Amino acid sequence: MSKPKHIPQNTLLYVDGVTKSFDGFKALNSLSLIMEPGEMRAIIGPNGAGKTTMMDVITGKLRPDEGIVMFEQDIDLTQHDEAEIANLGIGRKFQKPSVIENLTVFENLELALSGGRGVFQSLLHKLSNQSFGRIEEVLELIRLQDKRSWLAGSLSHGQKQWLEIGMLIMQEPRLLLIDEPAAGMTDEETALTAELFKQLAQDHSLVVVEHDMDFVKALDCPVTVLHEGSVLAQGTLEQVQQNQQVIEVYLGR
């Protein structure tokens, strides 16, 4: 795939004309999306709109049938696998919380700590005081200090979500793709999560998929509506909520 010339300067993620079908069903249909550094974007859309599939394509889990997916203007993500893309600086939180259940909270964060991804590096890895301090910071951020030695499998659903967000932060990615973070959280936890994301947005780019409109509102960021694999509308939450098409397919159901 040749590098398109028109990718604007200062673009972190450039997705254009991406199509992905499963047995003829187009889960993504000529999808386009541009993210700038330091931008936070909420993605909403009905079930099956293709939100998770979009993340799969960006993170290398799926190869698009056609279309362009570029990171930092000149890295063609369709040519890299999951691990490479993670190391390029794209972190992902899954829809279903996925932490390593048989490791402790601390060990989960240690595993995600950026750097030292090689086999022999891991074998001889020693946690520096600096890294230890970093893990402590994140433990505090995700409010799991007193559960650091718990097995991740014994956390509540909401706590697992937070642990996974913490793991994402440990990776020090430039772009965070976060799939339905508020699912299974209490209202209080949801509000705290929105706060955390706004804080993260100061020095990261975030793509947040969410169904919970109060949460999206709290994020207070531009919203993209996906429907049947392509972008239906874009704008502030108020704008898209007033969009007639959006009301028909999604909000007004």
Add this chain to the structure above:
Amino acid sequence: MSRSIIVSFLMRDKVGNALLAVLLALAIIVPFCSLVFEPGDTFYLSSYWVTLLGKYLCYALLAVAVDLVWGYCGILSLGHGAFFALGGYAMGMYLMRQIGERGVYANPLLPDFMVFLNWTELPWYWQGFDMFGFAMLMVLLVPGALAFLFGFLAFRSRVTGVYLSIITQALTYALMLAFFRNDMGFGGNNGLTDFKDILGFNLQHPGTRAALFSLSALALAGGYLLCRFIVNSKLGRVLIAIRDSESRTRFIGYRVERFKLFVFVVSAMLAGVAGALYVPQVGIINPGEFAPLNSIESIVWVAVGGRGTLFGAIFGAWMVNFGKTWFTGAFPELWLFFLGGLFVVTTLWLPKGVVGLSAQLSKMRRSKAASVAVSEKSPVQAQAVEAEPQPQQASQVAPEPEQQAEPTPKNLDQGAANV
């Protein structure tokens, strides 16, 4: 290394160090009983027993190798017997070449079976096996290289689960068929046997047998230490992550296939060493060692002992093989049914093996005590909270007994350490 890791290391050490002490003691006591005492003495151990116990040590080393890939990384290899047999053949080839003119045909260069096949020169792949050092290198390199090639292809193509198990099984089966062929040059059906001596020491001599026993004990201790070092490093935690959630591990940025390849090769080499120590003790290596059943048996040992603990694999190998020795003496034709039944019972009621059972029992005991929650915490936690009672944690753990009771490598160790 993080503090929590050091503590878990120490907890693990209790059982592990006891095991190492037992192995060292065995390495001294068994030769002592065999060589110092006379037949008829209470403490006398005949060569039969020394050899039998030596075999169990080799099996235990194979079990540790299987546990490293299966228990920690989730790779259910049903072909580890192949690596064991290849290590055994490499040793067997050295022993064959030591026979020299003492063979039936008194050919200084060619082993008997080659003379019998009217071969006139030594095949290229038999070159160098007269040198002990070279042969020992091959004990490591041949299984290692096969594991590397196989793992490279399988893991890169992301073959996992039952498909991987099936092709590992096919691998050992294919090797068995190949080694049965006379023209392969490994003695065909009969394999390699009639060994005379090793490094100049007569293999029938009780002293040689005792030395081989001690070497096996040391090799098992060394293999155990190596695997323990691996699983206690960050690499070990990556392995657990791969076992629990392979795709998650990829998205964190680890190249899963490389980690799998690494442990698979290390494990194959350990299996090779086990096979190499086994052959001079039993005095024969034949294609039957490649039989798929052997690989499956090694899985049963690990399952029975308790996967993901290393020492559980050793206990499992010993228990099942003691059982087998007794059983095949008493009811030879029933052994396979018993083995199958054992596997079913373990899978259904003892998912974490015998080591897990003791953990389960101690958990049941403790769950009756009022202080359940605090003691249910994984061992590393005890350190993190500086052993001070934390009521809010206690109340949060208590409603989730089934989750906490889920034995993991860590609380398994704790349970075992409490026995």
